[in-house]
Structure formats: C-alpha cells, structure tokens
Amino acid sequence: xxxxxxxxxxxxxxxxxxxxxxxxxxxxxxxxxxxxxxxxxxxxxxxxxxxxxxxxxxxxxxxxxxxxxxxxxxxxxxxxxxxxxxxxxxxxxxxxxxxxxxxxxxxxxxxxxxxxxxxxxxxxxxxxxxxxxxxxxxxxxxxxxxxxxxxxxxxxxxxxxxxxxxxxxxxxxxxxxxxxxxxxxxxxxxxxxxxxxxxxxxxxxxxxxxxxxxxxxxxxxxxxxxxxxxxxxxxxxxxxxxxxxxxxxxxxxxxxxxxxxxxxxxxxxxxxxxxxxxxxxxxxxxxxxxxxxxxxxxxxxxxxxxxxxxxxxxxxxxxxxxxxxxxxxxxxxxxxxxxxxxxxxxxxxxxxxxxxxxxxxxxxxxxxxxxxxxxxxxxxxxxxxxxxxxxxxxxxxxxxxxxxxxxxxxxxxxxxxxxxxxxxxxxxxxxxxxxxxxxxxxxxxxxxxxxxxxxxxxxxxxxxxxxxxxxxxxxxxxxxxxxxxxxxxxxxxxxxxxxxxxxxxxxxxxxxxxxxxxxxxxxxxxxxxxxxxxxxxxxxxxx
Amino acid sequence: xxxxxxxxxxxxxxxxxxxxxxxxxxxxxxxxxxxxxxxxxxxxxxxxxxxxxxxxxxxxxxxxxxxxxxxxxxxxxxxxxxxxxxxxxxxxxxxxxxxxxxxxxxxxxxxxxxxxxxxxxxxxxxxxxxxxxxxxxxxxxxxxxxxxxxxxxxxxxxxxxxxxxxxxxxxxxxxxxxxxxxxxxxxxxxxxxxxxxxxxxxxxxxxxxxxxxxxxxxxxxxxxxxxxxxxxxxxxxxxxxxxxxxxxxxxxxxxxxxxxxxxxxxxxxxxxxxxxxxxxxxxxxxxxxxxxxxxxxxxxxxxxxxx
Numbered sequence: 001x002x003x004x005x006x007x008x009x010x011x012x013x014x015x016x017x018x019x020x021x022x023x024x025x026x027x028x029x030x031x032x033x034x035x036x037x038x039x040x041x042x043x044x045x046x047x048x049x050x051x052x053x054x055x056x057x058x059x060x061x062x063x064x065x066x067x068x069x070x071x072x073x074x075x076x077x078x079x080x081x082x083x084x085x086x087x088x089x090x091x092x093x094x095x096x097x098x099x100x101x102x103x104x105x106x107x108x109x110x111x112x113x114x115x116x117x118x119x120x121x122x123x124x125x126x127x128x129x130x131x132x133x134x135x136x137x138x139x140x141x142x143x144x145x146x147x148x149x150x151x152x153x154x155x156x157x158x159x160x161x162x163x164x165x166x167x168x169x170x171x172x173x174x175x176x177x178x179x180x181x182x183x184x185x186x187x188x189x190x191x192x193x194x195x196x197x198x199x200x201x202x203x204x205x206x207x208x209x210x211x212x213x214x215x216x217x218x219x220x221x222x223x224x225x226x227x228x229x230x231x232x233x234x235x236x237x238x239x240x241x242x243x244x245x246x247x248x249x250x251x252x253x254x255x256x257x258x259x260x261x262x263x264x265x266x267x268x269x270x271x272x273x274x275x276x277x278x279x280x281x282x283x284x285x286x287x288x289x290x291x292x293x294x295x296x297x298x299x300x301x302x303x304x305x306x307x308x309x310x311x312x313x314x315x316x317x318x319x320x321x322x323x324x325x326x327x328x329x330x331x332x333x334x335x336x337x338x339x340x341x342x343x344x345x346x347x348x349x350x351x352x353x354x355x356x357x358x359x360x361x362x363x364x365x366x367x368x369x370x371x372x373x374x375x376x377x378x379x380x381x382x383x384x385x386x387x388x389x390x391x392x393x394x395x396x397x398x399x400x401x402x403x404x405x406x407x408x409x410x411x412x413x414x415x416x417x418x419x420x421x422x423x424x425x426x427x428x429x430x431x432x433x434x435x436x437x438x439x440x441x442x443x444x445x446x447x448x449x450x451x452x453x454x455x456x457x458x459x460x461x462x463x464x465x466x467x468x469x470x471x472x473x474x475x476x477x478x479x480x481x482x483x484x485x486x487x488x489x490x491x492x493x494x495x496x497x498x499x500x501x502x503x504x505x506x507x508x509x510x511x512x513x514x515x516x517x518x519x520x521x522x523x524x525x526x527x528x529x530x531x532x533x534x535x536x537x538x539x540x541x542x543x
Numbered sequence: 544x545x546x547x548x549x550x551x552x553x554x555x556x557x558x559x560x561x562x563x564x565x566x567x568x569x570x571x572x573x574x575x576x577x578x579x580x581x582x583x584x585x586x587x588x589x590x591x592x593x594x595x596x597x598x599x600x601x602x603x604x605x606x607x608x609x610x611x612x613x614x615x616x617x618x619x620x621x622x623x624x625x626x627x628x629x630x631x632x633x634x635x636x637x638x639x640x641x642x643x644x645x646x647x648x649x650x651x652x653x654x655x656x657x658x659x660x661x662x663x664x665x666x667x668x669x670x671x672x673x674x675x676x677x678x679x680x681x682x683x684x685x686x687x688x689x690x691x692x693x694x695x696x697x698x699x700x701x702x703x704x705x706x707x708x709x710x711x712x713x714x715x716x717x718x719x720x721x722x723x724x725x726x727x728x729x730x731x732x733x734x735x736x737x738x739x740x741x742x743x744x745x746x747x748x749x750x751x752x753x754x755x756x757x758x759x760x761x762x763x764x765x766x767x768x769x770x771x772x773x774x775x776x777x778x779x780x781x782x783x784x785x786x787x788x789x790x791x792x793x794x795x796x797x798x799x800x801x802x803x804x805x806x807x808x809x810x811x812x813x814x815x816x817x818x819x820x821x822x823x824x825x826x827x828x829x830x831x832x833x834x835x836x837x838x839x840x841x842x843x844x845x846x847x848x849x850x
Contacts, residue, residue, distance in 0.1 A: 045808065047580070047812065048624070048625055133590060148587075148590075151589060221627055221631075221635075222625075222632065222800060222805075250794060250799070251798070254706065254798045257707070258705075258706050261698050263705055263707065423811065425574060425578050425812070426579075428581075428585075429575040429579070430574075432578055433578075444583065464584060465583075
C-alpha cells in the first residue's frame with residue numbers, strides 16, 4: 001500500500017518537527033554568571049564598513065566604543081572629556097598643539113600604540129581617496145584642503161599639520177584657532193589604528209583589531225558579533241563582564257519580545273509601541289535618560305519669503321503655537337523633554353546648556369502666537385508644510401501633532417500639514433539640495449559633548465549641516481570669537497551669546513531633547529546609558 | 544518535450560531583461576541614495592562625488608543598467624553600501640529563506656492537501672463546515688497578526704519556542720515561522736483541493752474504479768487525488784516565488800535574516816545593487832518554478848503532451 005506509507009511518513013515528519021521545536025525552546029545564553037558572564041544585547045546592522053573614520057551612526061559607533069580607546073574619553077555619566085591615552089595635550093595659542101601619549105598602551109594583537117599610530121590613522125581618515133564619511137572631523141587640521149578638497153582631486157594624502165616628534169609625541173597645527181579642540185578628540189574618528197589595518201584591510205574589516213577593553217571573537221556580518229573581554233587591556237576601565245554578544249534584529253519589537261521572554265539581556269532602543277507597557281514589563285529595569293540629541297523644525301532661507309524681518313515674527317509665532325509639553329507627554333510618553341535652548345541637557349551647566357535660554361518664544365502661548373504670526377503677515381504661502389521621511393522613525397505622529405497644535409492656534413485646519421517623503425535618502429537629498437520650500441524635520445545628534453558642536457556645524461554661514469542656508473554675521477563673529485578664547489568658561493559663555501541670536505532670529509524652532517531608552521533583564525545589573533545614549537557595556541555586571 | 548523546455552527557456556530571456564530593467568528604473572526613481580548615507584548631516588561634496596563614481600551612480604541610468612547586466616553575467620552582483628558583496632549577502636540570505644520556504648511548502652502540501660481531501664470527500668458534513676470556517680478565518684486575518692500572536696503565546700507566555708530565530712536559522716526554529724508564512728496559502732490549498740476533489744468524485748473514471756472493486760484508498764489516492772492535483776500544483780508552484788519574496792513580514796517578526804530582510808534593508812537604504820540583485824534571483828526562481836509546474840502536469844495527467 002504505497003498511499004499508506006506516504007501518509008505515515010508525513011505524520012512522522014510533522015511529529016519530529018514539532019518535537020524538535022519543543023527542544024529548541026531552551027535557554028542557551030552561555031558563559032555562566034559572575035565576572036565571566038556574557039551579556040547578550042540587541043544590535044542593528046551598521047550602515048557602513050566598520051572603520052573608525054567611516055562610522056557615523058550609532059550601531060557601528062557602539063562597537064567602536066568597545067573596541068577602541070582614543071586620546072580622550074568622555075565620562076559616561078557627565079560627558080566631560082578626560083585624558084585617556086593622552087598624557088597631556090598642550091597649547092599656548094589655541095592653534096598649535098603638542099600631544100604626548102602614555103607609554104603603556106598596546107593593541108590587542110600586541111602592537112604598541114605610538115604617536116605614529118595616531119598620525120597614520122588621521123591621515124587615512126582625512127584622505128579623499130579613502131572615502132571616509134567622517135573625514136570632515138579632520139577639517140580643522142592644517143593641510144586638510146590639500147588632502148580633501150571640496151571638489152576635484154587631492155594633491156596629497158597626508159595632512160601637513162601633523163608631525164611625529166618621537167614615539168610618544170606628535171604635534172598638530174590647526175588651520176584656525178580652536179581652544180576646545182582637544183575636547184573633540186574623544187570622537188571615534190580620532191582613535192589610533194594598528195598596522196594590520198592598512199596592510200591587510202579586508203581581513204581587518206572582517207575581524208577588527210583595536211586597543212579597547214574588548215576583542216572581536218567572531219563577526220558574522222549582518223547578523224551578530226561576539227566580543228570578549230581582553231584580559232591584558234592596559235586601561236583603567238576594564239570590562240566587568242566576560243563579553244558582549246551583539247545580535248542584529250530585523251525589528252526592535254522582536255528584540256523587545258526576546259527581552260521579555262528572557263532570551264536577551266539588553267535592548268538599547270525600546271520601540272515606541274511598547275512604551276505604554278514598558279514600566280509594567282520591566283519596572284526599574286527600564287532606563288530613560290537624556291541623550292545628546294535635539295529635534296528641531298528647520299526653514300528654507302533660500303526662499304525669499306522666509307528670509308525677511310517679518311518672517312522672524314512668523315517663526316517665533318509658530319514656535320509659540322507648538323504645545324511641546326502635551327506632545328512629549330502623549331506621543332512620546334515622556335521619552336522627550338520640551339526644548340528651551342538649542343543644545344542638550346547632557347552638556348550640563350558648565351558645558352553650555354542653559355534651560356530657558358530661548359525664553360518666551362519657546363513657551364506655549366496661544367494668543368500671543370496668533371498675534372505674532374498675523375503681525376508677520378501670516379505664514380508664507382498661506383500654509384506651512386512640514387516635510388519628513390515616512391520610512392523610519394515614526395515621524396508622522398508627532399508632525400501631525402505639531403500641525404494640530406498650530407492649526408488650533410490659527411483656528412484653521414489648513415494652516416499646517418505634514419508632507420511625507422518616501423525614503424530617508426530621498427528626504428535627505430531634498431533637504432541637502434535645497435529643494436524644499438516649506439519647513440522640515442531636522443535633528444542633531446552630537447558628535448562630542450561641546451556646545452560648539454550644537455551651534456557651529458548647524459548655523460554658521462555655509463556650515464556643512466546648515467541645510468536651510470541661514471546666515472548671520474553677528475552669529476558667525478561670536479562663534480569665531482568663542483573658538484579663539486583660551487579659557488573654556490569664557491568660550492562657553494561666548495557661544496551662549498551666539499545662541500541668544502538664535503532666540504532672536506529663530507532660524508530653526510527647537511522642539512525637544514531626545515532621551516535614550518533601554519531595558520534589561522534581571523540577569524544583569526549596573527546598566528547605564530552614556531551621554532550618546534549608548535549602553536556603557538564594559539560596566540555591566542552579570543549576576 | 545525537449546523542444547518545449549528549450550522554447551520555454553528562450554522565452555525566459557526577454558522576461559528576465561524586462562523585469563530587471565523595470566526594477567532598476569523603479570529603484571532609481573527613488574532618488575539619490577548617497578544623500579541618505581551620511582545620516583542627518585550632508586556628506587561632504589568630495590566624498591559624495593567619489594562614492595557616486597564608485598557605485599557608478601554618476602552615469603546615465605541606461606548606462607548603469609548595461610554595466611550592471613554585463614557584470615551579472617560574470618557573476619558580479621556589485622557591492623552593498625556597507626562594503627559587503629551582494630553575492631555574499633545572497634549566500635547568507637538565500638539558504639535561510641529557502642529553508643523557510645521548504646518548511647512552508649511542506650506544511651501546505653501535508654496539511655493543506657490532507658484537509659482538502661478530507662473535506663472534499665465529506666462535503667456538507669460538520670468536518671467540512673468546520674474546516675471551511677477555519678480557512679476563512681486564516682485567510683481573513685493578516686499574516687502579521689497570526690505571527691505576532693503565535694510569537695507572544697508560544698514564545699513569551701508558554702515558552703515553547705524562542706520568540707526570535709537565531710542567525711544560523713536551523714530548521715527546527717523555522718517550524719513556527721514557516722507555519723505562519725504558509726498559513727494563508729495553506730487555506731487556499733485546502734479550498735482548492737476540496738473543490739477539485741468534490742468535482743472529480745462524481746466523474747466516470749472514479750465510478751469505474753469503484754466498480755472494478757479497487758480498495759477505497761487506492762481509488763482516492765491514485766485516481767481521484769492525482770487528477771485533482773493539477774490546479775493545486777499550479778498554485779503551489781507559483782507560490783514558491785511568492786513565498787520567497789513575500790517573506791518580508793514573517794522574517795521581520797521572527798528576526799530571520801533572509802531574503803525578505805535583505806530586500807527590506809536594501810529598499811530602506813535605496814541600495815540599487817542589493818535590491819536588483821535579489822529581485823533578479825527571485826525572478827529566476829519564479830520562472831523556474833513555473834516551468835517545473837508545467838512539466839509536472841504531464842506526470843499527473845499523461846494525456847497532457849508537450850510539443
């Protein structure tokens with residue numbers, strides 16, 4: 001009976017399959033507990049190859065943070081820049097710096113970290129031929145224009161401003177005065193690189209070698225990376241766990257589900273849809289702390305109607321028409337904080353954050369808002385269109401809420417509408433090529449915790465991220481003055497003076513500061529997010 | 544038969560070029576992918592220009608297409624923006640999705656056809672009505688609801704499975720995702736089989752077979768089912784391609800790093816090389832599956848001849 005055999009075979013197959021699934025339900029987060037315990041954490045596929053000067057998003061950045069240490073390191077709690085490999089960074093004129101490094105640092109393959117390791121890495125990062133997306137970080141160093149011209153071919157591959165003095169000393173000449181420059185050196189683009197990076201680049205990319213507290217044990221591109229503690233790590237911040245297993249998730253909802261099911265120890269991005277349940281699910285194992293991110297509404301100053309003295313009133317009026325409190329509460333479940341300046345709370349008072357610097361224009365005031373907008377001649381074109389990308393980040397909800405708020409104030413349902421753009425790339429291309437004629441959502445994640453980073457790249461005339469092409473001589477002058485100050489406190493307060501011009505002119509409307517959110521399992525403790533909203537992996541302890 | 548196969552293979556060539564060209568144009572219409580590469584800040588012009596040259600984006604679209612097709616015939620599918628070869632991505636994604644598809648197809652065949660035979664032979668009885676209502680529910684509920692529900696119940700509440708599939712995606716972890724992926728098609732297979740069986744149950748050859756005194760099982764399997772399978776096989780054949788390409792939802796829910804995930808990622812990052820490469824292979828799979836289905840007809844019904 002052939003039919004019968006077939007049927008039996010099928011039945012067996014199903015039975016075996018179901019049994020196998022049941023077996024697959026066990027827990028395999030290996031490594032045991034205590035100091036050698038392994039922490040599993042969610043991850044996203046890095047957008048670019050994992051080169052320090054080529055990584056400009058948070059997923060690649062968090063790996064670099066585990067694999068590398070630079071001259072300077074930002075305190076995970078305060079964000080303050082402290083010398084790490086640097087013994088001292090000295091300058092008498094804010095333009096010529098002498099950097100001396102400590103003698104005891106090595107890469108995990110045994111190679112010594114020398115002044116040359118830094119100079120080579122920086123030259124590599126700056127050279128146009130290497131296509132490094134963070135090349136502009138080296139723009140302050142003398143000779144950048146030759147190695148990385150705006151257009152055309154580079155005439156050299158090295159920066160003339162970098163000179164190796166001896167094994168532990170090198171000098172840097174900047175093209176302009178920049179007193180806070182040493183504080184920028186904690187950014188991942190400035191880390192040293194071992195010789196194998198250049199000699200066998202492909203091998204290095206498939207298994208990066210650095211000088212940080214972890215080494216790469218295995219790396220399956222696009223799906224997982226297993227990092228293990230480097231026992232001979234020379235730094236003071238040795239890893240408190242045996243290693244980190246990063247696992248790429250196709251969807252952060254799945255990562256969250258895995259966390260609640262006990263298959264994952266750490267999720268560093270709680271999905272918006274779960275914010276309502278997160279307190280009930282995790283209790284005090286949910287972290288929601290400020291990060292160095294601000295979100296804003298930007299305007300096109302290349303459009304005549306927005307670039308008039310009257311339009312200032314309109315922008316201030318629009319800012320006053322947005323009920324920030326309500327939106328951050330109801331739409332973001334308090335994972336955003338209403339903004340009242342153009343920086344971020346993570347800078348701290350000393351670093352330049354000043355609550356309420358914006359003043360009245362950032363306070364919700366229905367009557368005054370309407371009056372200002374009407375005084376300014378109404379919204380240019382009669383309607384405010386806010387563009388956003390619809391593919392990621394669920395921007396639709398808050399853009400609609402902002403429009404609602406403005407429409408309420410204006411008593412007109414057509415005063416403001418959201419205008420979605422299909423993909424992020426298309427959105428960015430419209431923004432950066434000055435195609436938009438209305439407002440658009442903008443955001444800024446700091447590269448280093450300095451007030452300079454929140455102002456200069458965004459609002460200085462023709463700065464790389466000044467997409468709206470706003471320009472103000474007084475503002476530019478104050479930024480130049482602040483950069484030339486040798487005293488940090490004076491520099492910060494000069495930057496704040498420049499920021500006050502933003503309050504008067506309102507080139508972009510500050511909306512809210514974004515928090516970092518994370519959740520962790522009861523298997524681990526001592527979990528915290530640093531000021532960049534990246535988990536401080538090396539301090540996590542396994543129970 | 545041989546000539547038929549050759550003719551079909553030749554017909555595939557224009558279809559292949561047409562579809563790839565269409566996809567190429569569609570991805571290109573979405574705008575400049577380099578603009579999204581640097582995040583919320585603009586790439587500096589020199590680097591952007593160089594990246595454009597590297598990925599060939601500075602040339603006119605027709606030229607990009609010709610170069611791309613030229614490369615494909617040498618087995619070079621280009622490089623994704625994260626520096627990985629597209630062929631490398633395919634080598635990791637396709638085995639996983641193929642495994643997932645096989646699980647789904649097995650479910651469709653085993654459960655779908657069995658239920659179809661049972662209900663087809665017992666038309667109007669409670670078991671028939673029950674299965675009909677059940678399939679209606681399955682067809683009506685979107686896949687992501689079924690997926691999330693099963694994930695929550697089996698994965699989180701009862702702890703029978705892991706809510707997410709590990710990167711290696713072994714066969715046993717793919718059972719539940721496979722079932723979810725198969726669910727809608729499974730319901731269709733059940734209904735198709737049922738109708739076909741019910742129709743043929745009253746045909747002359749079945750009556751003859753019964754009159755000859757053949758055992759009931761032999762009548763059902765060898766005579767009735769075999770003849771009723773033609774529409775079902777057609778459906779399952781076309782479904783192979785649909786399942787592979789349409790696994791985006793299921794793969795996302797269960798964290799499976801297969802074709803759906805790579806396609807989604809490619810579209811999100813506007814990575815022409817990834818999207819066109821993967822879709823090209825999917826088109827080939829689809830064409831091959833269709834050819835195999837057509838050839839299977841002759842096996843099921845020897846009266847069908849190819850010329």
